[in-house]
Amino acid sequence: MIEIDQKEVLRYLGFRRGNGPDALLMSEIEKCERELQDAVLPKSIVRRFPLEQIDEKTLRFAGITIVSHSLSKNLANCSEVYLFGATLGVGPDRLISRAQVVKMSDAVIYQAASAAMIETWCDTVNEKIRKEVSAEGLFTRPRYSPGYGDCPLEVQRDLIRVLDAPKQIGLTLTDSLLMMPSKSVTAVIGVSDVPVICHPKGCESCAKTDCEYRR
């Protein structure tokens, strides 16, 4: 069971400035979350590869060459990377498409709650990686997904191929580079012998906006 971060769900639903849902909406949110818990099939796959930094903007790992300043910054001082794929399966997509016919407000709630769930699921998988490398005296960098900064979205194709993600966890790409199931994440996680103290909730939650690792 994936714990659902209620604050995140409300944030995704647009609640701001101390506003919260009334009892009616809250019970609807809880109902949707229960259904999601039954519908999700969380899966993940990670693989570890040596990293080559060719120049200040060019990286190579697992036979993939990527030109990206921002990813190069994120992976500074790293000698290895983990490639990372995680998904909640098609369950949330099914619930969302059904709700779009029956009750649009539920569709919006499923959308927000499953978005919060995939983040938590990624954090869980990420934490396992962190522990694994920490046992070796190494440190991880915040996970970095194709499409962030100047890292091309097309890298998605390579990550999915190298991870064999369709077969391993059912994560596929459409021709327009959308991931299906939609509640899925791919990422690169750097491994280094130099520590970087990061906000556990990721860059979006971190106050250090001038951080050179910020995605």
Next chain:
Amino acid sequence: MRRDIPIGRKRLFFDGASGTMLQEMGLAAGEFPETWNLIHPERVASMHRAYLEAGCDIFNTNTFGANRLKYPDQLEEIVTSAVQIADRARKDADREDAFIALDIGPTGKLLEPMGDLPFERAVELFGEVVRIGSRAGADLVLIETMADSYEAKAAVLAAKENCSLPVFITLTFDETGKMLTGGTPESVTAMLEGLGVDALGVNCGMGPKQMIPIVKRFLTAASVPVIVNPNAGLPRSRNGHTYYDITPDEFAQYMQEITRLGAHAVGGCCGTTPEHIRREISLCRDLPFHEPVRKDRSVVTSFSKAVELGGKPAIIGERINPTGKKKFKEALKNNDIDYILTEGLRQEDAGADILDVNVGLPEICEPDLIDAVVKRLQSVTALPLQIDTSDPEAMERAMRHYNGKPMINSVNGKEESMRAVFPLVKKYGGVVVGLLLDENGIPETADGRIAVAKKLIRTAAEYGIEKKDLVFDALALTVSSDQQSAVVTLETLRRIRDELGMHSILGVSNISFGLPRRELINGTFFTMAMQSGLSCAIINPNNEAMMNAYRSFLVLSGLDQRCESYIRTYSGTKAPSSSASVLNNPAGGSGAAGGTGASNGTRTDVTSGGPVGTLRDCIERGMDKKAAEAARTALEGGQPPLDLVNGQLIPALDRVGQEFEKGTLFLPQLLMSAEAAKAAFEVVKQYMKDDGSEKKEPVILATVKGDIHDIGKNIVKVLLENYGYGVIDLGRDVPPEVILEAAKKNNVRLVGLSALMTTTVVNMEETIRLLKKEKPDTVTVVGGAVMNPEYAEQIGADFYAKDAMATVHVADTVFHHDS
């Protein structure tokens, strides 16, 4: 040339992993293994030889990922060389008795409607590989590692349509016993046997130990031989390398257990080596062998649910049918599929097990429509469907694209009907309803009807269709014109069960046609029919009288354990005589609903127990059921419909809209209010004289080509409809030409486009350009995750809307409705 493969007559052994072996020989992560057929044929051959020397009987070509998507230019060479390498290895190993399986894995894409690979395109992709591989000399087709039942169906159809070799298939499950898209051993077995596979089973995904419960389920469900090819345990990671955690000896021990359970062919998948296979063979070879046993189960399935006929009678919802329904006919003509879906889902909520789908109308193209409705229904409900049509073309389209094993309604004893329908059932699989009538009409006696049944059984057998896939409709004719008709029907039902040992179906409510208080006759007849053995009832599950009869019957015939379902449904409810007064209850009356401000209504809401406020209040608070009720109460109290709309409905919507824009009320609340307003308006419309004749400004909405997420567009649709616009919803992944055509055809001025990904904004731009060129008076408004005002301007859009309310304002501006 087709070689006879003795599967099911003796134990056969498959080979083990190829990926694992090739990686050992230097295949890099992410490198496509099939390219080695061209660059390292000797290594691929040495792998085959190692497995043949270990003793396997069937070995797979190195073609798992070979399809036109991955190899746009080299597919022929790769597949042909794979078979040639296998053939040579077989000669070199002096194992000419072994069989070459043309190995086919998944495409790596998700099929429509969830993904973007059209079903027929998948059939084409697989078909190509099958043609090349069978031409090159493979002995059989092995489709494997399928984790989506729909893709499995596409692959099997492709194999059947493009070669005459035996077709085996193995599927992948997780520890919960489900495929990635929800399929279970029972549901896929029914579907795949219906499609005529020669053997089926399970591979990959887990080790032999975890597979045991799934193997048991397959052996219980399947009539054809069962294949089991597990991984060498569970994957572990060491120094960045994946390995599997059980030794050849442990693997062989488990495979011995699986063989004892009755598996007919075993081998290995990821992580297994020739050594695993050798040990497996040495432990399993001499165990006693049992041929597969035919299971006479009548099973109807969707992509994830299997409904077995017999035991508890199945409820088949009859509401997706235009007969006698004005609104439904309108919806069909306007291609308003959402309306049809809503009818389906309402029946599911009311307890239907299967949904009948009939969309036949003289003025529409039935094959197109039934195809679309079946696909859309399967994207919102997991209930199996009954394809109900008299048009063979429509029947074939729907059966071909159906994800599962459908019920087919219907064939009858006429020569012409049997000739049209039975070949389809044989090819695609299905449980077909046989109407007990023929060229001589409906027999008046049970004897006559049973005689037709026997003719149907005989003829079906000639086509290779088993009795389990026939269900007989005993035919209920109105008792008002023939007093004996119910007796004959019931007698026929009894004899279908007792003499033929088969299942029956009935459109129950026909019996009372022409009589007053039909529900009295229907409910009683339904009970009598079930008592006489009725297996499937085609009824309206929203009809309380019928469901009351059904639930009571289940209790009295011992089919509702501990009366649980009955108690859950009725506990705490009152008998109809007292609750029926809700509608006529004068309490509350116009006083409560006619008020303006806070909730001064104190009437008890029977449906959910709370007090009903004013309509305005209900809408603002987003309570749909109560809003409908408040509207009804007000209207029954004599309030003019337009007063209610202008005095309460619109002010409530306005206020909610303003609060949303101020940031004091949020999206789900905005939508809940919109839904409440819609529910209330449905009631108001019944009281308006010129229902539907008011002219609505049409607005087209579409998610552009390449984008398959449409939630944002649908939110906009809800709001626009609320504000009285006539939305023409073209759906998602819509090509520019289709949008232009719809705009021209309906003379639409405002077109709303949504895009989620930067990769699809080009298609949005293309759509705008096309519209401006071909229909210059069109105004475009764009939105979506990647849009902003600058971007919108850059691609030539007239308006950018940041959210659904903003789109409403754009529409008001364009049509000069702004206040």
